[in-house]
Amino acid sequence: MVVESLIAEMRNSVSGELTSRSQVVDHLLDLRLAARSDATVVAVVDALLADLPGRTTVPNMWWLGGLADIERALRLVPVNTAAPATNVAPVSPVVSSDQRAVATPPPLPKRRRPQ
Secondary structure, three states: OHHHHHHHHHHHOOOOOEEEHHHHHHHHHHHHHHOOOOHHHHHHHHHHHHOOOOOOEEEHHHHHHHHHHHHHHHHHOOOOOOOOOOOOOOOOOOOOOOOOOOOOOOOOOOOOOOO
16 A cells, blocks of 8 residues: 555664654655545644644654554554445546546645644
C-alpha cells in the first residue's frame, strides 16, 4: 500500500532528536493525500496536524509516535468481506472530460493554539 511505504520511508529518514516542523507538516500532508479515501487515517492525520508541537522543530519521539498511530489506524480499517461474491464486473460511471472522479478529503481542521 502507498501509505505504508510512505511511512516506512519517513521512519527511515528520522535521525537525531529533532525534525524540522515544516518537514513534518509536509509529510503529514503527503500521508493525508495518499490516504484520502480512508476517513480513519485522515482523521488521525488531522489530529496530528492540529496538535503539532514546537514552533520550528518537532521531537522525533512525537513524530515516530504519530507514524505509529497512523499505522494502527490503517490496520483498523475493516475489509468488506460481507459483500456477496458475484460474477458481474463492476460498472464504472461515465465521467465527462470536464469532471473529475476524485474523492476530496474534508478540509483541514483549525490548529489548536496553547492558551
